Amino acid sequence: MDLEKLHAFLVLTNTGSFTRAADELFISQPALSKQIQSLENELKVPLFNRTKKHSSLTIYGEYLRPYASNILANYRNAREHIRQIERLDEGSLRFGATNFIGVYLLPPCLAAFHKHCPGITLDMTINSSRKLIQMLENYELEFILLSDYISIDEERYIVEPWQADTLYVTVAPSHPLGQRASIRTTELNREVFIIKDRSSSIYKFLHQKLVPFGLSLERPLFISHQEAIKQATMHGIGISILPEKSIILEKAAGLLCTIALDETALTRNIVIVREKERHLTPAAQEFLTLLRRMNFKP
Known part of the structure; x- marks a missing residue:
C-alpha cells in the first residue's frame, strides 16, 4: 500500500x-x-x-x-519533524484556534514567530472547537487553542493554561444602558440579546454561568459570527457579552461600552491542547515556547 x-x-x-x-x-x-x-x-x-x-x-x-x-x-x-531537526529554516506548522483566539489573540504571536523563523510556513485553522478537536484527533493539527470550558479528554490530551480572558456586557454608547457601570443579570432579560446559537460553546458557557442568577434570554438574536455580533451591537440593535480583548479598538474609539455584572465575573482561561503521546515538531515546540513568553496586554 x-x-x-x-x-x-x-x-x-x-x-x-x-x-x-x-x-x-x-x-x-x-x-x-x-x-x-x-x-x-x-x-x-x-x-x-x-x-x-x-x-x-x-x-x-x-x-x-x-x-x-x-x-x-x-x-x-x-x-516535517525530520526536515526541522537540524534547523528551523524550512518546513511548516499546522495548528488551530477558535475564532476569538485566532482573530484577536494570535496575530502578534504569528508576527513574532515569523520574524524569528521566517522559513517556517504557518498554517492556522480557525474553526469551531468541535471541528478543531476532531482535526487534532485525526493528527491534522499539532495543537489547538480553546477556551477552558470546552470538554477535553485529559487522559489523552495535555491541557496547558495560556492566559486569562474576561467577558463583559457590551452595548453601544447610545444605548439606554450605555452609561451604566454595572448591571444585574435579570435586567438583561428585557433587552435584545445578541449571541451565537444554542449549540455554540459560548452560549452553553453563558447559560451555565448566568441562568443561576436569573438570565432567561427572552429576546435572543442569533448571529453565528462574532464580528457580526460586534457590528450589530455597535449599531444599537441590542446588547451582547463579548471578550474584553476583542473590543479594545472599539472602546478606545467610543463605539462600544462595557458593563460589569453585579453578581459574578465572567472569566475563562485560554488553553493550549496537545496529545500526550505525540512528538511535536521542532517548529511546534518553538512556537509554544514563544506563546508561553508572550502575554497579551490590552
Whole structure:
C-alpha cells in the first residue's frame, strides 16, 4: 500500500465524484480509477459504491477512512519533524484556534514567530472547537487553542493554561444602558440579546454561568459570527457579552461600552491542547515556547 493511493482514496471520499477527484489530484480519471482499483485489490474488498454520477463509501471504505487519514497525517508530521531537526529554516506548522483566539489573540504571536523563523510556513485553522478537536484527533493539527470550558479528554490530551480572558456586557454608547457601570443579570432579560446559537460553546458557557442568577434570554438574536455580533451591537440593535480583548479598538474609539455584572465575573482561561503521546515538531515546540513568553496586554 502506498501513500499516493491513500491520498487518492481520501480525495475521492471527500468529493464523491471520480471527475472532481481527478481534477483535484491533477490526474486523469482512468489513472484515478486504476489507483482505487489497485487499493481495493490489495485489501480484497470494495471501497466504493459506484454509479455514473456519484460514488459513496462501502462499509469497508468507512472503516478505512480514519486509518487512512491518520497514516497520511503521521507521515506528514514525521516528514516535517525530520526536515526541522537540524534547523528551523524550512518546513511548516499546522495548528488551530477558535475564532476569538485566532482573530484577536494570535496575530502578534504569528508576527513574532515569523520574524524569528521566517522559513517556517504557518498554517492556522480557525474553526469551531468541535471541528478543531476532531482535526487534532485525526493528527491534522499539532495543537489547538480553546477556551477552558470546552470538554477535553485529559487522559489523552495535555491541557496547558495560556492566559486569562474576561467577558463583559457590551452595548453601544447610545444605548439606554450605555452609561451604566454595572448591571444585574435579570435586567438583561428585557433587552435584545445578541449571541451565537444554542449549540455554540459560548452560549452553553453563558447559560451555565448566568441562568443561576436569573438570565432567561427572552429576546435572543442569533448571529453565528462574532464580528457580526460586534457590528450589530455597535449599531444599537441590542446588547451582547463579548471578550474584553476583542473590543479594545472599539472602546478606545467610543463605539462600544462595557458593563460589569453585579453578581459574578465572567472569566475563562485560554488553553493550549496537545496529545500526550505525540512528538511535536521542532517548529511546534518553538512556537509554544514563544506563546508561553508572550502575554497579551490590552
